Amino acid sequence: MAQADTLETIYALIAPLNKKGITLKPESTFASDLELDSLTVMDLVADIEDEFDIILPLNLLPDLETIGHVADAVEKITNKG
Amino acid sequence: MDLFDKFDPIVDLRASLPFKNTDPFKVVMDKILSETEAVIEGRHTILAGTNNYMGMTFYQEAIDAAKKALDDFGTGTTGSRVLNGTYGGHKALEATIADFYGMDHCMVFSTGYQANLGMISTLGGKDDFVIIDADSHASIYDACSLGNATVVRFKHNDIEHMEKRLKRLPADAGKLLVVEGIYSMLGDAAPLKEMLEVAKKYGCTTLVDEAHSMGFCGKNGRGVAEALGVEHLVDFFVGTFSKSVGTVGGFAVSNHPKFDVLRFVCRPYIFTASLPPSVIASATAAIEGIKRSGNRRAHLWANANQLHNGLKDLGFHLATQKAESAIIAVQVPDVQLGTKFWEQLLEEGVYVNMAAPPATPAGVFLMRVSVCAQHTSEQIETIIDRFKRTADIVGLNLK
Numbered sequence: 001m002a003q004a005d006t007l008e009t010i011y012a013l014i015a016p017l018n019k020k021g022i023t024l025k026p027e028s029t030f031a032s033d034l035e036l037d038s039l040t041v042m043d044l045v046a047d048i049e050d051e052f053d054i055i056l057p058l059n060l061l062p063d064l065e066t067i068g069h070v071a072d073a074v075e076k077i078t079n080k081g
Numbered sequence: 082m083d084l085f086d087k088f089d090p091i092v093d094l095r096a097s098l099p100f101k102n103t104d105p106f107k108v109v110m111d112k113i114l115s116e117t118e119a120v121i122e123g124r125h126t127i128l129a130g131t132n133n134y135m136g137m138t139f140y141q142e143a144i145d146a147a148k149k150a151l152d153d154f155g156t157g158t159t160g161s162r163v164l165n166g167t168y169g170g171h172k173a174l175e176a177t178i179a180d181f182y183g184m185d186h187c188m189v190f191s192t193g194y195q196a197n198l199g200m201i202s203t204l205g206g207k208d209d210f211v212i213i214d215a216d217s218h219a220s221i222y223d224a225c226s227l228g229n230a231t232v233v234r235f236k237h238n239d240i241e242h243m244e245k246r247l248k249r250l251p252a253d254a255g256k257l258l259v260v261e262g263i264y265s266m267l268g269d270a271a272p273l274k275e276m277l278e279v280a281k282k283y284g285c286t287t288l289v290d291e292a293h294s295m296g297f298c299g300k301n302g303r304g305v306a307e308a309l310g311v312e313h314l315v316d317f318f319v320g321t322f323s324k325s326v327g328t329v330g331g332f333a334v335s336n337h338p339k340f341d342v343l344r345f346v347c348r349p350y351i352f353t354a355s356l357p358p359s360v361i362a363s364a365t366a367a368i369e370g371i372k373r374s375g376n377r378r379a380h381l382w383a384n385a386n387q388l389h390n391g392l393k394d395l396g397f398h399l400a401t402q403k404a405e406s407a408i409i410a411v412q413v414p415d416v417q418l419g420t421k422f423w424e425q426l427l428e429e430g431v432y433v434n435m436a437a438p439p440a441t442p443a444g445v446f447l448m449r450v451s452v453c454a455q456h457t458s459e460q461i462e463t464i465i466d467r468f469k470r471t472a473d474i475v476g477l478n479l480k
Binding site for chain 1: 213215225231232233234235236242245246249250438439442443444
């Protein structure tokens with residue numbers, strides 16, 4: 001499970017897109033819970049990349065369904081670097 | 082479990098569109114009267130959405146060459162390029178294209194889609210990076226899925242966004258930057274000079290897809306890189322015969338000394354039948370023709386500018402500030418109005434492409450018009466008039 005500060009940083013980036021005002025949790029999904037379309041997700045991915053100064057490869061994206069998945073992926077990449 | 086159940090949302094979406102009599106998936110061209118006119122549902126229709134930019138589909142020399150090739154070589158090769166499917170004509174076409182681009186090597190593929198699919202999936206290996214624009218054509222995305230490289234995406238035409246990502250990649254890794262000269266949906270040009278200079282600074286190999294710019298961009302019609310004078314920064318050009326060349330097929334050219342090895346390792350090149358001799362012959366004649374077609378190029382640009390200015394003056398919302406290519410994209414606020422507009426315009430006798438997300442960037446809904454060098458300025462004026470009439474009928478507010 002990802003660190004709290006990683007999750008908080010990602011929550012902050014998602015907040016402006018959280019149109020339904022749901023409570024953000026690691027289990028929240030982008031498609032069903034947040035109802036983000038693929039174009040919005042693309043912009044969000046770019047913001048996360050820039051925030052953490054990493055690359056989230058396109059190949060990885062289909063597996064990242066929840067906020068927790070993304071946070072784990074971010075930490076895996078930052079730790080590797 | 083019916084495997085087709087997963088498509089139900091798409092079926093429902095299509096059924097929800099307010100089409101009355103026809104829709105874009107039902108359009109059948111019953112007669113092709115010329116490069117610019119057809120009969121659709123019994124109506125005489127101006128074609129303004131066929132990507133036939135240079136109007137080479139009825140180019141006499143191409144037709145004559147194709148007929149002769151049919152008589153001399155038959156209807157098809159029935160084989161792969163690497164088995165029995167390479168005829169003299171295929172080699173001659175490759176030489177013609179290499180000469181056209183002033184490069185050493187050329188490979189001809191059976192479609193433009195396969196040219197991108199093959200080049201990008203083969204060049205980008207498992208330890209390499211492929212860097213693509215977010216608005217890339219489906220063939221580029223599919224190439225990324227087929228290949229094993231790590232795929233990095235940057236915001237459309239955003240040089241700073243691209244550089245930030247290049248900076249994060251290992252300095253010594255293999256990197257392939259893939260961009261298009263003209264993007265097919267909005268018809269906007271890439272800032273190729275700056276992009277290629279930045280890419281080279283970070284050690285990228287560069288591939289430029291000139292599918293929608295070949296024929297009319299640049300003095301000789303080689304594309305946007307020629308127009309901007311940056312061809313020396315391009316390692317691979319990919320292009321198609323299904324637009325300005327007026328038939329079907331694709332190609333890649335390069336000066337790389339090891340280029341020909343791709344014929345042994347590029348699966349979309351190998352595991353498909355080669356193009357029929359008649360297609361090869363007409364493509365060769367059309368490319369020879371395009372070289373000499375300065376007048377067609379000039380008229381095509383005049384048409385694009387006339388259409389852009391005319392629609393802009395009427396208050397239509399256009400995707401680009403000025404005509405950057407032969408594609409003029411008109412934005413319509415939503416899918417309901419868009420479907421009505423498209424159908425009404427067809428009934429007025431103008432065929433354009435209706436384009437909806439996700440094929441379009443940023444969720445926009447488009448009437449995508451592509452002009453042809455063989456459109457007369459009177460036809461362009463008629464298209465503009467019918468856009469205006471259609472807007473009035475369906476209630477599209479103009480600025």
